Amino acid sequence: MKNIIKTISLLAVLSTSAQAAVSVNVIANSGTGLYLTSNLGSTAGSLYQFGYLDEAAYDSLGADQTDFASVDTIFTSIGSGNVAGDGSIFSLGNSANIPASGEPQPGTALYMWVFNDTAGATADEWGIYSSSSWVMPNDLGIVSLSSSLIDNVVAGGTSGANFTLVAVPEASTYAALSGLLALGYVMVRRRRA
Numbered sequence: 691m692k693n694i695i696k697t698i699s700l701l702a703v704l705s706t707s708a709q710a711a712v713s714v715n716v717i718a719n720s721g722t723g724l725y726l727t728s729n730l731g732s733t734a735g736s737l738y739q740f741g742y743l744d745e746a747a748y749d750s751l752g753a754d755q756t757d758f759a760s761v762d763t764i765f766t767s768i769g770s771g772n773v774a775g776d777g778s779i780f781s782l783g784n785s786a787n788i789p790a791s792g793e794p795q796p797g798t799a800l801y802m803w804v805f806n807d808t809a810g811a812t813a814d815e816w817g818i819y820s821s822s823s824w825v826m827p828n829d830l831g832i833v834s835l836s837s838s839l840i841d842n843v844v845a846g847g848t849s850g851a852n853f854t855l856v857a858v859p860e861a862s863t864y865a866a867l868s869g870l871l872a873l874g875y876v877m878v879r880r881r882r883a
Contacts (some may be wrong), residue, residue, distance in 0.1 A: 762810065
């Protein structure tokens, strides 16, 4: 029985080690796949994170899809960097080895969350992008997140070969808009009465 437990423990250590050797490289392709603000302005210096997202949970967030705290709880970052001066992602120094915990599991889709600010919590625009080719391998290997291979826009949009961020109003903005609508409704009802 002790030998069986030792064997299982050794297999667990080996499988964790193999998963830890997987690395993610973010590749900027010059002239394609630039990240732009909603008015097609530059996102130079802004933050991007790459990791994995519970897309089903994201879809069920409803109005909270634009709330940073809500989305942040279902997005696990495994690396980050800054957008270059031309709106592309930096292509150097942005590799990340997957933590020894073995997350994310092989076959898990990876996502890139791009902001128009140096911190996600203070950004008022963002986009979440993925690709059918951004999948964790089953064993040792490298996954490349190429800006020219994006085929899944979860939040944001496209503009030719480029990707645009979308406005994400703060909850207080929604509250103010709701208040104005309610006030307008009351005024209309009073005039009719």
